Amino acid sequence: MWPSGHFGARSRPRNAAIGRFQTEPSVESRTADLPRVLGLWDATSVVVGAIIGVGIFFNPRDVARVTGGTEAALLAWGIGGTIALLGAFTFAELGRLRPLAGGQYHVLRDAYGRPPAFLFVFCNLTAVQAGGVAIIAVVCAQNLGVALHGRDPAGPWVMGLATLLTWALVGVNVIGVRSGAGLQDATVIAKLVTLGALVALAAAIAPGHAALDAGPPAGAHALTFPMLFSVDGGRGGGRTSHGPARHRPGRGDRGGGVPARELGLLPPPRLPRGLRREDARRRRLLRGVARPRPPLNAQFLAGPRLTWAMARDGLFFPIFARLHARFSTPVPAILLLGVLSTGLTLGLGLERTDRLTTGVVVVDASFFALTGLALPILRRRERAADRGPAWIAGAAFVFAALELLAIAGSVLEQNARVLALSGLAWIGAAAMTWALFFRRAR
Numbered sequence: 001m002w003p004s005g006h007f008g009a010r011s012r013p014r015n016a017a018i019g020r021f022q023t024e025p026s027v028e029s030r031t032a033d034l035p036r037v038l039g040l041w042d043a044t045s046v047v048v049g050a051i052i053g054v055g056i057f058f059n060p061r062d063v064a065r066v067t068g069g070t071e072a073a074l075l076a077w078g079i080g081g082t083i084a085l086l087g088a089f090t091f092a093e094l095g096r097l098r099p100l101a102g103g104q105y106h107v108l109r110d111a112y113g114r115p116p117a118f119l120f121v122f123c124n125l126t127a128v129q130a131g132g133v134a135i136i137a138v139v140c141a142q143n144l145g146v147a148l149h150g151r152d153p154a155g156p157w158v159m160g161l162a163t164l165l166t167w168a169l170v171g172v173n174v175i176g177v178r179s180g181a182g183l184q185d186a187t188v189i190a191k192l193v194t195l196g197a198l199v200a201l202a203a204a205i206a207p208g209h210a211a212l213d214a215g216p217p218a219g220a221h222a223l224t225f226p227m228l229f230s231v232d233g234g235r236g237g238g239r240t241s242h243g244p245a246r247h248r249p250g251r252g253d254r255g256g257g258v259p260a261r262e263l264g265l266l267p268p269p270r271l272p273r274g275l276r277r278e279d280a281r282r283r284r285l286l287r288g289v290a291r292p293r294p295p296l297n298a299q300f301l302a303g304p305r306l307t308w309a310m311a312r313d314g315l316f317f318p319i320f321a322r323l324h325a326r327f328s329t330p331v332p333a334i335l336l337l338g339v340l341s342t343g344l345t346l347g348l349g350l351e352r353t354d355r356l357t358t359g360v361v362v363v364d365a366s367f368f369a370l371t372g373l374a375l376p377i378l379r380r381r382e383r384a385a386d387r388g389p390a391w392i393a394g395a396a397f398v399f400a401a402l403e404l405l406a407i408a409g410s411v412l413e414q415n416a417r418v419l420a421l422s423g424l425a426w427i428g429a430a431a432m433t434w435a436l437f438f439r440r441a442r
Contacts, residue, residue, distance in 0.1 A: 042181040045188040046298050083406075086399035090372050093388045093396070097378050102309025104371055111374035114315060115434055120367045121310040122430040126340055127423065129303035131360040133341035136299070137162035138353045155350040162345050170338040173300040176327045184297050299341075304333035314441050358416050362423030365403040372400030 067073040098106045102121075109117035141161035145153030153161075172179050308330035311321035324331045345353065375396035379387065410420035 042185065045181070045185045046301055048188050048192075079402075083399065083402050086395050086402070087368065087372070089388075089392050090375055090396040090399050093392045094371070094375055094378070096387060097375075097382065100309070102306045104367075105306050105309050107371055107374050107378065108367070109313070111377045112370070114313075115431075115439075116370060118310065118315050118434050118438060119427060119430045120370070121306045121316070122433060123363045123367065123427055125303055125307050125337065126430075127363045127426050128360055129299050129337055130340035130344055131356045133166060133299045133337065134162075134344040134348065134353055135356050135360070137166050137341070137345060138350065140165060158350055159346060163342055166338055166341055166345070169297050169300050170334055172297070173304075173334050174324070174327065174329055174331050176329055177301070181301070184301065187297065300334060300337065303337050304330045307333040307336065315438055355419060358410060358419035359423035359426070362407055362410055362420045363426060365407050366424070366427060369400040369403040369407075372396040372403065 063076050064073045067076060094107050095103065098110070100106050105117050105121050108120050138158060141158045142153065144161065145151075145157060169183075172183055307316065307320050308323075310316045311318060311333070320330070320333045320336065322332055323329065344356070348356070373396070376393040379393055407420070407424075410416045411424075413420075
């Protein structure tokens with residue numbers, strides 16, 4: 001998490017207002033002008049909302065199909081939970097060292113220099129955040145259609161609703177962090193209440209017995225990416241959780257254990273008869289009802305702050321360092337994320353949006369590995385009095401190693417290789433963008 005940072009303390013801008021926007025390019029005052037408004041409850045809502053999102057509802061199916069058995073599926077999720085827990089420890093300690101808005105960007109910049117930090121934010125904006133918004137918006141629209149009509153909606157209806165959801169949340173987050181956080185809090189509460197009802201329903205209905213529709217056998221590394229897309233929310237939420245310093249780092253990341261207790265993760269023989277494959281229509285209906293929009297909103301609370309922080313350092317187009325004079329939000333960065341995610345949604349279409357998952361996670365895992373390896377570097381350079389125990393550096397190293405193994409496994413797995421290599425190629429494209437346009441930036 002990044003809870004010991006903040007969205008910024010208010011201060012008088014040194015530069016004149018430009019239209020309805022104000023810009024503050026000073027590196028030394030990186031967090032100025034972003035109001036500190038998120039408390040512990042808001043930060044926790046961001047993390048829980050990101051974790052209990054859409055991935056946990058459709059990826060358990062994929063993991064179960066690949067493994068072909070209950071034990072192997074649970075082992076895969078156990079590995080994912082371990083990675084998430086190690087990531088929580090890692091980001092908690094980094095939150096102590098860099099209590100700043102856009103924290104992961106500052107970590108990578110201070111540990112490795114400007115180029116890796118630029119690559120991270122560029123890829124996060126164009127692939128991880130934009131791709132995540134596209135995936136989540138489409139799945140939300142699909143399931144809302146099922147909840148309203150009891151059947152799968154038509155493709156144009158899904159694309160239109162996904163676009164509408166995206167831009168509605170753009171508007172909410174433009175108005176202010178407080179409005180975005182309020183929506184996040186409300187949807188998380190609705191999500192938890194609905195999931196509690198589903199758990200009670202599962203306990204009340206006798207389990208059925210149906211054969212698992214398993215796919216062809218695959219290596220253990222093939223399990224990693226559907227699972228990582230679901231558990232990744234807790235770590236991604238850390239980019240937006242900028243509560244006061246008294247909110248200890250990493251508390252919200254304990255939510256990483258929540259997915260393992262969700263109904264969607266129960267092994268197939270233990271699922272209630274009404275939620276089994278032979279009753280897919282009712283299952284999709286329940287999933288649609290149980291899926292408010294917190295993970296989609298969390299993307300707009302997170303990504304634009306990273307873009308803003310990098311532009312403020314002079315490593316991106318200056319317009320994205322501007323804040324709205326009234327709302328104190330990075331409006332250009334929020335709008336950019338909305339445009340990119342809408343382009344992916346409409347450009348890929350309904351049938352190809354799900355292919356984004358592997359590429360998105362490959363890109364994200366690459367920079368999580370770099371971030372994990374940055375922790376021992378920063379701890380060695382900076383002997384801060386308020387620092388965690390020494391074993392956290394070891395946990396960060398193991399976390400980074402597991403992320404790298406997951407990437408290697410995706411490249412070795414035939415079914416995921418093309419998409420995984422596409423994700424790595426996008427990092428290469430970001431490097432070319434840096435070399436051509438931003439290498440000589442101040």
